[in-house]
Each structure stands twice: as C-alpha cells, then as structure tokens.
Amino acid sequence: MELTDRKRKILNAIIRNYLETGEPVGSRTISRYTDLNLSSATIRNEMSDLEEMGYIVQPHTSAGRIPSDKGYRLYVNALVEEKTSQVSAMNTLMIYKTNRMEEILKQVVRLLATRTNYTTMISAPSYKGNKVKFIQLSRLNERQLLTVVVIEGNIIKNHIIDLDESINEEQVLKLNLLLNTRLNGLTLADINLGLISNIKEEAGIHVQVVNDVLDTIAEVIRAETDENMEIYTSGANNIFRYPELADKSRASQLITALEEKSLLADFIKDTEADETDPGTGIKVYIGEEGPVESMKDCSVVTATYDLGDGLQGTIGIIGPKRMDYEKVMHNLNTVKESLNELFRTKKVTDEVTDDEVMPSGPGSQT
Amino acid sequence: MELTDRKRKILNAIIRNYLETGEPVGSRTISRYTDLNLSSATIRNEMSDLEEMGYIVQPHTSAGRIPSDKGYRLYVNALVEEKTSQVSAMNTLMIYKTNRMEEILKQVVRLLATRTNYTTMISAPSYKGNKVKFIQLSRLNERQLLTVVVIEGNIIKNHIIDLDESINEEQVLKLNLLLNTRLNGLTLADINLGLISNIKEEAGIHVQVVNDVLDTIAEVIRAETDENMEIYTSGANNIFRYPELADKSRASQLITALEEKSLLADFIKDTEADETDPGTGIKVYIGEEGPVESMKDCSVVTATYDLGDGLQGTIGIIGPKRMDYEKVMHNLNTVKESLNELFRTKKVTDEVTDDEVMPSGPGSQT
DNA sequence: GTTAGCACTCGATGTATTGGAGTGCTAACA
C-alpha cells in the first residue's frame, strides 16, 4: 500500500495530538483537528490502513490509536530534514564561568533538565590524541615523589610514589630530563617494551620510579579512552512527570540505568561511533532502537559537542517516546552553540582541571 | 502514665512485627506473638495506653497500630545500648584494591547497597588540617605554567595558567623557591593580606602567577572544607522495594534529594558536627528528626569512618522508617572495620589521587 | 487485673451497571 500525502497528514496529526495529550487519539478528534475536512468515517478508513502499514497501533480494540516506533521514526526523520535546512535560532545558554570542567558539565546538564523537563546526561569530553606532553617529578621528601603527567588536550594526572630507597634532588632532576626527552610526544601505542627497557637501563637504580611513571601514563590514557567514561546526569525525577514511565517497575529500571553509567555509556559510544549523521550531529533513538534493553520505553536524543582541539563529548536527553522531539533537538543545538561559544571566548582563562583527595596510610607520617 | 515493663515488651513486639510485615499490627497478633500469655483484650487495653503516650499510632480507626517516630526512637535507643556493650562481629568486606579513592568509595557504597537493600551514600574523606605542603610550578611552554599544590593529607590540585607575558626557566625556578619558602606549612587562615603583598613585591613582575597560585590554594582548601562535598550514592532503585516510599510524589522527592547532593550533605554535616555520640559513631535520624524536609518519611543511619591522619568521612544508609536498624548498624560497623583494615594494610601503596580533563581553548595550540 | 463477648468501624475486595469513546462495516450518496 502506498503512503499517500493524505495519510501522511493524518499520521502527523495523530502523532502531534498524542505528543500533547499522551492519550490514544480517535478518528473524530482528527476529523476536527485537521483542515482536511474529512468525516470521521473517512479518517477511520485511513487509520485502518495506517495501522496495517505499521505506523500506528491500537492499545486495545475500541480505543484510539497511538504511534508505533515506526510511526515516530517517520515523524522524526521529517523533523530532522526540516531542521537541517533551517538555521537554528541562536539563543545561547547562560553558563556561569568556572575553571572546573566538572562544574561546567554539571551546570549544563542541569540547565538542560530544567528547561526540557526530561532527564539529561552529558559525558565529559575526551581527547583522541593522547600524546604525552609533559612529565614532572617532584621530590616531596626523601621517600616520596610526586608525579604529574600532562597529555595533549591538557589532561592532567598525578600520583604520589612511595619509594623503597631515598632519592636526592639531583637524581630527580636527571630522571625528569630522561623521561621528558624519551617520552614526550609519544602515545601509549608508541611506548613499547624495547623503549621501556631502554629507559630503565638509563635510569639505573631508579627502575621503580620509571615503572610508576609509566603506570601513571597508562592510567591517564586508559581513563580517557576506555569504559569508565565520566557521565553526569540530571533531572532523574522528571521521569515521574510521564505516567508511562512512572510505574514502579519501569521507574526502578530507569533509575538503575541512570545509576549504572555503563548503560548510558552505551548510548554515548553508539553516538560517537556513528559519524554518518546528516551534519547536525543529532541522533534519535526511539524505543527499541536504542542499545539498552531496560530503556525500551524511552526515547533518547543525543548530540556530540566539540570544544575544538579534537576534544569532544556527548549530550543526551532521555524521555518518553512521546517527547517533544522538536523542542529537545532545538535545546541540544542551543547547548552545542553555547559550549562552543564558551570555549571560544574562554581564550584567556582556558584552563580547567583538578583532582582528588588521596589518603595517606598511617605509615606515611613524616 | 508510666511505661511499665509489660508495655515495653508489647511495644517492642509491635515494632518488630511491623518491621517485618510493613502492615499495621493488631492486638490478636501480639497476643499470640509474645510469650506474655495475655489475651487480645488485655493487649488492647495496653495498646490504647501506648497510643495515648504517643509511642504508636492508628492510621485509621479499626486498623492495627504502627510505631510513631517516638516509638522507633525508644526502640533504636535500646538497640544502640545493646550494640555498644557487645563486640561487633568482625566480618570484613571484600574491597577490591585500587589506587583511586573515588573507585574505593564507589565500590563501598555499592556493596553496602546490595547487601542491605537500602539506598546508601558516602562522603569522600576530608582533611581538617589543610596546611600547604608543597608547591610546584612547571613551565609547559613560554606562555603556560602548570601549578601543582599539595596540602597535608596529600590532597593534590593542579591548574594551568595562561600567561600574558613569556617566562623563562630561571624565572620559574625563582618563583618556585619563593613560593615554597613563604607558603609551606601555612593554612589558608595564615595567608593574610600582608603576607600576600609581601610575596608579590618579591615576585616582581610575576604578580599574575602569584595570584593564581594563591587562588589555587584557596580553591583546594575550600573544596575540602566547604559545601561542595563529594558524595556518592548507590541503590537509589531500592526505594521501590518499600511501598511507603514508592509512590510517585515521594519517590520523586527522594530521587531529587539524592541528586541534589547538597541535601545529603546536610546529614553528613550534622553527623560530623555531633561528636557527642556514645562511641560507636553511629547516628540514627528517624523521620522528622533529620535535617531534610523532603526525607521525612525515611530514616537515615550514618557513621563516620576514619582513615587515620585525621582524614575522615561519613557513610549513610537511607531507608524507610521501618528499616532493619540492627542489620543496618551492623553493616555500617563492618564497613568501618573494612575501611580501616584496607588503609592499615595499604601502607605500601598508600597513594590515591587523580584528576580531570581540562579543555584548552582554541587559542592555545602551540 | 484479666478476659470473653459483642457491636461497631472502616478499608479492601469483588461484582454489576452504566456511560462514553472508539471501531468496523454496510449501504447510500455524489
């Protein structure tokens, strides 16, 4: 059967109405809603066809119809086409400037949640290059060394090494020089066994330190590429606004998914893997289209943002299938713009970083 | 009216029964449950008294009774007394060793949640001393400096400074020396205006660097004492196990509270402020006793843990008022033991730290 | 002081009944 223009209009009307009300929509409603001037009976025939084609679904006999995943997909595709051709209304977000990346992300994800009334997530930007840029060893006291490793993209990692034997300033200086000359500009892949044993030889007795520095480098690089992606979420409570997500079992599953960031990471990895999208960089997962089983009652809309220098991450909005896709996509665009804006004007104070507590065991009082 | 021994026993029986079933308990149940050999009628009379005294409450006429906050309080107090006199069964937790404090905390909070079936939280240990221990400036390139500040307790913070004017190695060395000799061993309070202008004078043209280092110090110290406490939670989905917390509005409020770490921080601050507890370090907030309005249907049990060196934090368990206080307190003790254990045996690899991404604006490609 | 007995309350549960929104189908119409 062919999807005539009229059928298309009716389908759109059904979807739009359902987005608003969340209730199944009947033929009579459409008959008045649209400007097609058709009787409800005609609409009924068309709806019957649409159902047969799989665009809409009847929750039970003698209820109205609701869109199927396939129906939503058609609708969203149309939206996307429309969107890309039109210039997105610039409307930057007020992001409070701060030096800590973490703060910015939390702010953004929160803003987005309150603006859209959906649940939101954002992944910290990760850097693809991963070349070692700078290594600094500092002598804290005769048995402790502070290691700081900076890799391209200005990701900083530090570590305190407890030494088995004491070390003096001169030795530290030498090691610094050695490590920097040998390792700068290399990626983890470049640092092979031959190189390592080579360096160890030159380092003489300070093998332990070299080992540790290499571990630290390995850690910083791994942390940025791997599984344990940093993800922030906000507005989890918004799921209770939508009855279709708010019942006990569904809500519980969703809350669990939000807590298990690894599930969210699946969406982000999927988004990042797929570079074939039209250009807006916005991707929509409707229901079962997504990679996460327990979120099959939701739609997820994601977008990648780019801070320049190859530093990029993903923003996502999680809501019911009947979410306001148009609004959501618009908001995602706004956020992308705003983040760009922020980092373009941030030239002056363009550092953001920091670190964490580290407890020192009872053995290390000096 | 006096709380006779018999009334006490009946009250206990009511509470214990209610903890198990979650349903109002009637006189007949108690009449059989206890070994008092009293008829339901007698129990009824006693229950009537207990209600008048405010220990129990009737949800509606002709339902059984449920404990009031006051009733729980009596019960918990008795529990605590009993607990402290008895040696807590040592039963350490399997904590997977890792170098990152964050990982350990996440592990602990998660373990605790799955063990207890309640929602859990843990605050990162914070250090009370806050003396500057070591400052390291490194020249990344002629316009960028890396600042690393270590304070006692080995909390590390770093920062990249973009300079208005170029700087050479020699100048960096001088600044390093200057800052270390002047600031080491001082707390934030010690660093007054006089000292600052003094240092700035000595620093000559590099006022900007001095300012930034001071900012960084201020930030690291503030971050550890202040509001923005790091708190991890787990097992949010567990609230759906308890019907009295699982209805839409309550669940939504709770989820919000868990997301708004600031509310949880209120509990932690309260716990830490109160050093007058019996010695177990365990504190129980029943319903409205807690500082957070939106959690008045919950009980929260907290305990402080101590990693030595004055580094301490708080663990908390959030559940319905009818939570299994005994189990919860026992588990908290176990976790305390385990954390102690972990850091006692961690002497060799006693560092834990790390850091974060920092994007570099498009202006800083070199 | 304790207990048996009884009337009473009130939520929870189950069962009809009804109303309305919606459908599918058929026959008539343009």
Added chain:
DNA sequence: TGTTAGCACTCCAATACATCGAGTGCTAAC
C-alpha cells in the same frame, strides 16, 4: 470510486453497592 451517515459492537473507566475481615472500644463477668 471515493466519501459519508448510520448502526451495532467492544471495551475501558467510573460508579455504586454488597460483603468480608481485621481490628477496635466497651461492658460485664470472672
């Protein structure tokens, strides 16, 4: 041939009503 009016039918949601049972308070007897 496409459109529409009409009608029988379905099914959910809401309402009302009856019933059950757990629990209470009170009184009178032990």
